[in-house]
Amino acid sequence: MNSVTFDVTPPHAPGTTWRLDAELFLPPGKAPDTVQLLLPGLTYDRRYWTAPGALDYTRHAIGEGYAVLALDRPGTGASEHPAAEQVTVESNVEAVHQVVAALRRGAPGLPAFRHVVAVGHSLGSGIALIEAARHRDLDALVITGLLHAVGPLYPEAMPALYPATEDPLLAPTNPPENYLTTRPGRRAALYEHPAGIDPGVSAWHEETKSTVTAGEGFTLDAIYQPEVAAEVRVPVLLVVGQEDRLFGGGDASTEDAASVVAYEQKFYTGATDLEAFVVPDAAHSLNVHRTAPRWYAAAHEWLDRRCPARER
Template identity: 85%
Template sequence: MSTVSFDVTPPQAPGTTWRLGAELFLPAGDPPDTVQLLLPGLTYDRRYWTAPGALDYTRYAVGEGCAVLALDRPGTGTSERPPAEQVTVDSNVEAVHQVVTALRRGAPGVPAFRHVVAVGHSLGSGIALIEAARHGDLDALVVTGLLHAVGPLYPEAAPALYPAAEDALLGPAGPPENYLTTRPGRRAALYEHAAGMDPALSAYHEDTKSTVTAGEGFTLDAIYQPEVAAAVRVPVLLVAGREDRLFGGGEVSTGDAASVVAHERKFYTGTADLEAFVVPDAAHSLNVHRSAPSWYAAAHEWLARRGPAHE
């Protein structure tokens, strides 16, 4: 593992540069042709992908011979914290696009990769969708924790947030105005399926929370516009937690993969290559549940079969 950074120029703030932090994980030997770009969700940073033990997605991927870049999106983790109104869904998309370009060209400490696959969670999935639709420079998408229908817990997500400056964990770092995080204890209620959790992992989940900006919150609807998914032309794997009640349990059933594909097919009209995997005993935050390695295995089987490596 090596720590790297990327300087991006946001369209919302001409003349400025944001530095984004990341970790690059490479298997032994020569770097592979493909890199997975990991994009965490709302109130998460790159630590979502490095949960302890067998739940460490990066360790699993490297064990499969894959290269992965775990990115801290603008305003999270080790990345810079610009004014909240500048950190929107759109500025995230353009920042990610510049990272994708750097991965293809190579950058200090980062080899050049022929193929880039985005693996997102929730908001990170939505950012990857818009990036793929707008710029067409991704080779495949693994979309986790995001469907085109909300579940019964979705209305509770916004009230669960409060100023990060008031949070005992994040407040001492001095987060800017209108940076928000989850209230203590709300992550478990919204994002976890208790029967699929270990107490230590629930504690890890709480202790590694990050922020979301008001700018991101006000622009979330951009992700769900029908023209976005319709413009994606590359293979897509959808991954849903069977017990997810933010994006399941309502209009769309997460009971099995066929139901997920049947619902989402009417949105992903631009690709004929759409599959799904449902993670048992898992809610929205898939990677902190005991069953998470089941989707890691399914995603890598799918990538070997339908991703750039199969060409």
Template identity: 85%
Template sequence: MSSVSFDVTPPHAPGTTWRLGAELFLPAGDPPDTVQLLLPGLTYDRRYWTAPGALDYTRHAVGEGYAVLALDRPGTGASEHPPAEQVTVESNVEAVHQVVTALREGAPGRPAFRHVVAVGHSLGSGVALIEAARHHDLDALIVTGLLHALGPLYPEAIPALYPASADATLAPSQPPENYLTTLPGRRAALYEHPAGMDPDLSAYHEDTKSTVTAGEGFTLDAIYQPEVAAQVQVPVLLVVGKEDRLFGGGDVSTEDAASVVAHERKFYTGTTDLEAFVVPDAAHSLNVHRTAPSWYAAAHEWLARRGPAHE
């Protein structure tokens, strides 16, 4: 693992540069042709992908022979924290596009990759979805924790936020104004399925929380517009927790993969290659549940069959 950074130009301010932090994981030997770009969700940073032990997605992916870039989106983790109103879904999308371009081009000390697969969670999935629809520079897309249907807990997500500057975990980092995080205890209520959790993982989940900006919150609707998914032309794997009640439990059944595909097919009309995997005993934050490795294995089996081959 090595720490790397990317300088990106936000779309609203030509001449301005934001520095994004990331970790690059490489398997032993020559660098592979394919890199997985991991994009965390709302109030998460790259630590979502490195949960303890067997729940570490990066370790699983590298073990399958992939390079992995775990990115801190703008305003999270080791990335720059611009004014909250500048950090929107749009600025996330264009920042990610510039990172994809940089991954393909390479740089001193960083290999160039022929194939880029985006793996998102929740808001990160939405950012990847718009990026793929707009720029057509991804080879495959793994969308976790995001469907075109809102579940019964979704209306509770925004009221569960409060200023990050008031949070004991995040206040020492001096978050800017209008950076928000989850109220203590609300992550478990919204994002976890108790029967699928261990107490230490729930504690890890709370301790590693990050932020969301007001700018992102006000622009979330861009993700759900039907024309976005319709413009995606690459293979797509949808991954959802069976007990997710932010996006499941409403208009779409998360009981089985066939039900998920049947609902989502009408949105992903630009690709003939759409599959789904339902993670048992897991709610929205898949990677902190005991069953998370089941979707890691399913995703890599799917990539081996339908995504770009790694060499």
């Protein structure tokens, strides 16, 4: 594991830079041709991808021969925390685009990769979706925890947030004004399936929470616009928890992969192919559930057919 930083230019302020922190994981031996760019969701940072034990996605990915870059998006984790109104879905998209460019060309401490795949969760999935549609510099998308239909708990998501400056865990980090996080206890209620998660991992889930900005909250609708998914021109794998109550429901059933594809294919009209995987006994935050390794294995089987770790 190597620490990597990126200086990105926000779209609203061409003369300024934001520092983004990430961790680069490389398998032993020859550098892979393909890197996975991991993008965490709302109120998460890169630790989402390194859950305890067998739930560590990065360990699984490098075991399959892939390079992995786990990124702290703007305003999260160890990355710079700009003013909340500047950290929007749009500024996230352009920051990620600049990271993708750096992964392709290489940089000090960072090899150049032939292929870049984005693997997102929730808001991170939406950012990857817009980036792929606009810039067309990704080779494949793994979209987890995001559908074009909201579930019964979605209206409770924003009321579950409050100022990070009032949170016992995050207040000591001096978060800027209008940075928000989940109220104590609400994380489990919204994001977990109690029967599918160990208590110790649920506690870790609470202890590793991060922030979301008001700017991101006000611009979330950009993700769900039908024209975004329609402009994607690469293979897409959709991964959703069978017990997710933030997304899905009604015509957008999460009972099986065929139902997910049947609903979502009217949005991904330009994707070269569209597949889905439904994770049993898992809710929105897939990686903290005992069944998470099932989607890790399915995603890498899917990736190996489209963007293998090394050219054959």
